Amino acid sequence: GIQVEQSPPDLILQEGANSTLRCNFSDSVNNLQWFHQNPWGQLINLFYIPSGTKQNGRLSATTVATERYSLLYISSSQTTDSGVYFCAVERVGDYKLSFGAGTTVTVRA
Amino acid sequence: NAGVTQTPKFRILKIGQSMTLQCTQDMNHNYMYWYRQDPGMGLKLIYYSVGAGITDKGEVPNGYNVSRSTTEDFPLRLELAAPSQTSVYFCASSYQGTGKVNEQFFGPGTRLTVL
Numbered sequence: 324g325i326q327v328e329q330s331p332p333d334l335i336l337q338e339g340a341n342s343t344l345r346c347n348f349s350d351s352v353n354n355l356q357w358f359h360q361n362p363w364g365q366l367i368n369l370f371y372i373p374s375g376t377k378q379n380g381r382l383s384a385t386t387v388a389t390e391r392y393s394l395l396y397i398s399s400s401q402t403t404d405s406g407v408y409f410c411a412v413e414r415v416g417d418y419k420l421s422f423g424a425g426t427t428v429t430v431r432a
Numbered sequence: 433n434a435g436v437t438q439t440p441k442f443r444i445l446k447i448g449q450s451m452t453l454q455c456t457q458d459m460n461h462n463y464m465y466w467y468r469q470d471p472g473m474g475l476k477l478i479y480y481s482v483g484a485g486i487t488d489k490g491e492v493p494n495g496y497n498v499s500r501s502t503t504e505d506f507p508l509r510l511e512l513a514a515p516s517q518t519s520v521y522f523c524a525s526s527y528q529g530t531g532k533v534n535e536q537f538f539g540p541g542t543r544l545t546v547l
Contacts, residue, residue, distance in 0.1 A: 324491075327474075354534055364520060364541055371535040409474055411536075418463060418482065418528060419490060420536055422474030 325350045325414045329423035336400045336430045344395040344426045346410030354413035355386050356420065357395050361406045369395070369408075400430045433458050436539035438523050444545045445513040453508040453542050455523030463526045464506040465536065466490075466498065468519040475522060481506055482528070513546045520544070 326349040336342055346355075357369040370377050370384040372393065377384055381401075386393040397404055407427050411420040439454045457464065462483050467475040467490075477490030481500040495517055497509040506525075510517060520543050526536040 354536075356535060358538075364543075366522065366538040366541075368535065368537065371533060411475075413534070419465070419477050419480060420475075420524075422476070424474050 325352070325412060325417075325421050327410060327412055327421050327423035329408075329410055329426050331426060332424065334426055334428045336397075336404075336428065338400060338402060338430055338432050340400050340430075341396070341398045342400065342428070344397070344408055344410075344428075346393040346395070346412075346423055348391050348393075348410075348412045350391075351415045352388065352391075352412040353415050354420070355393055356411045357384055357393070358409045358411065359404075359406050360409060360425070366409075397428070400428075402430045402432055404428060405430045435459065436523055436525055436537055438521075438539040438542050440542060441540070442543045444547060445510075446547060447513060447515065449513050450509070450511050451513070451544075453510075453521055453523075453544075455506045455508070455539060456504050457506075457523075457525040457537075458504065459525060459527070459537070460503065461525035461527045461537075462503065463528050463534075464500065465524040465526075466496070466506070466508045467522045467524065468492065469522060469541075470519050478508065478521075510544075515546050518544060518546045 407425040465480040466478040479498040523539040
């Protein structure tokens with residue numbers, strides 16, 4: 324199956340700092356999603372981004388499909404940004420999402 | 433729209449017991465999925481369905497069964513619970529079709545412990 328690697332595995336930030344999370348994948352995809360799993364376990368959709376760039380408030384994402392990676396940017400981090408960020412991809416011709424192991428983000432006040 | 437709903441939120445089972453996890457979506461999505469998440473890990477696909485009456489296995493189907501008699505509902509059945517099935521279970525749905533954005537949406541999860 325398709326391999327999804329996220330880096331770094333853990334990230335500790337001071338409130339107000341910026342950061343970049345990376346997702347590499349091993350095959351062509353027709354769906355890529357970023358999720359935030361909050362401390363209560365809920366999975367929140369951040370971006371549907373199989374290619375291109377999108378922004379939503381302090382978060383933005385870029386996927387370069389031809390080079391098989393995606394980046395999630397968090398700017399001016401807040402304590403509410405803490406949690407686990409997952410990248411998930413759907414290989415071309417498939418119907419299922421394959422998840423990376425996640426990046427655990429801790430934002431300290 | 434309520435989106436994807438799951439019941440129960442929490443459950444403790446004894447080894448060998450059986451139970452059904454319920455999942456309902458009100459977005460008229462044709463695809464539905466069951467995932468499990470073990471501590472510190474990403475999600476793994478158990479089963480999925482491309483429409484009423486059609487189901488297929490994912491990565492980790494052993495010990496589970498599913499059915500899809502309606503578009504809205506996709507229950508997951510555990511027949512003989514084992515400690516290895518202690519996990520958080522997520523149901524998801526999406527609309528797959530020509531010209532459609534096949535974004536998956538997730539329910540709040542069911543936390544299951546098997547003792």
